[in-house]
Amino acid sequence: MIKVAVWGTGMMGQGLLGYILDRPKDIDLVGVIDRHPEKHGRTVGETIGCDCDIQVTADFASVLAKKPDVVCILTASNLSEIADQVEASVKAGANVIGIAETLAYPQASDAEWTARFDALAKQHGVSILGTGINPGFVLDALPIAMSSICLRIDRIEATRVNDLAPFGPTVMESQGVGTTVEQFEAGVADGSIVGHIGFHESIGLIASALGWEIDEIVETRAPIVTTVERQTASAHVMPGEVCGCRHTANGYSKGELKIELIHPQQIRPELEGVETGDYINIIGDPNVSLANRPEIPGGKGTYASVGNYIPLIGAAKPGIVTVADMPLPRFWSPTK
């Protein structure tokens, strides 16, 4: 039995709790932490609709006192936001698996944070891993694995075409859905329209795994303008308006394009015949041309990835580790 605590009970945390409760003979769920008062006093069973009477609590110290082997942190995107959670977990002697996009390759956004937490984890003999679908799999781990059958690589191109329809108003705003082209351009300029978070991490993961030095990353964010009416539960877009953001990032080494990541995100792409999917092209010897259709679902894939690393993290080397340091990832079959 692996003792696990879950920190964060949003959509991703709830999904991971379902995964964990499907493995009662493998995982001992020692506690569930959430800082939002409205979540407290409810049981996990009430939160996700199942038969579990563990209370959701803000009292993380009492949960960490139960000495979990692994704390899964599914709370926020930035290193500064999760620092206290990671620090408390590591000091309690727990390994950490988190879905913060920046944690997939923390060197990309904050070398100082990375060095500090790497040292802290080593001091306590535990590992810190960031994972998820993107970053963590589609635009980094998968192209890295496919690169292993190449004799020579000139360039890696990875594309993820997905549908934003399941998401709520926050995501719609951050992607510029429902804006005019002018509003979109203004939103990109003032930072309110951000597109995807994780390109620098994916490029860093690929480059470090392959031994490439990427000295420049150029991003573009372009509006995807619909020619047809598109509607979801949280957005309604008319022809001529913006239905999503085509965000790209190119990684260069001494002026040569080595990594090209393309991530157009929009609502209901099928209305204009756009097929969703994950695509990897390696230009080299041999070429690789891989398509996964439809795309791996971002939500399920992310919390599955966290859960499936739980049995592997205990054997990882202490410190900050990435999906490229870990063994080949794999599904963890529940003991029956």
Place this chain on the structure above:
Amino acid sequence: MIKVAVWGTGMMGQGLLGYILDRPKDIDLVGVIDRHPEKHGRTVGETIGCDCDIQVTADFASVLAKKPDVVCILTASNLSEIADQVEASVKAGANVIGIAETLAYPQASDAEWTARFDALAKQHGVSILGTGINPGFVLDALPIAMSSICLRIDRIEATRVNDLAPFGPTVMESQGVGTTVEQFEAGVADGSIVGHIGFHESIGLIASALGWEIDEIVETRAPIVTTVERQTASAHVMPGEVCGCRHTANGYSKGELKIELIHPQQIRPELEGVETGDYINIIGDPNVSLANRPEIPGGKGTYASVGNYIPLIGAAKPGIVTVADMPLPRFWSPTK
């Protein structure tokens, strides 16, 4: 610099030598061994057409005396055939990477051999790894990696559709190319038509990685009968004759089909509109539907895989290891 010796200078060995000589700042090629007298006295340069004056030799002891870090063994398919080579390398303190299909998961064909060499490698503090395209990647490592984003898996189906056209008469015979249907059936019955080697290894790799117990493997070998004339350098098949072998292996757990591997191999499939490729379907939550077209070339992919594990094998745990124990595989970029 990693000191590497290459054992075997057939097509695969020659390909790996090219890979190695492309990395002069990373790999020190300490020697090249081949047991065939007609290969001796020739230099590597004469053998593969490049600028390298290392002599191919049968005197493996003199090569192993140079204390290679890694010996790459590309000689034969069966554990009994490579045993002496592995033993000599391990006793010389070298890690071993081999392409013998059976070495990808030696437990599948010979538990006793596996235990003996695992103990020997541990005694000498080195690792033994089997890899290649198939087994080693397409029908095992890749589906294992894709499984990592699943919450639940009912069944894994992996298919490799390839073209036998580049191969010579030995492969044509072992696949039954050019036979009548009656001759094909007789060849399967008497063991002269074998189809693919590696299904038991791929099923063993997947099952052990995912924690499944496979208690029965059922194989089928069916003739692929052409309706059009098909010709290659080493085969000529008329309509109604056999142009290849559709070999499948189903792995069951308590009567339930869990792993289905499908590997139709034929000459010039495009003449009847058959597209070559590698296909992975995971039936579960979520489903995965991945296609890599055209297929990863078996030859290049195999020696690239061997080469790309060279910088990783030194940090592996001692004993027999598999691609599922190793870190995420990746291309090894040559130092410029």
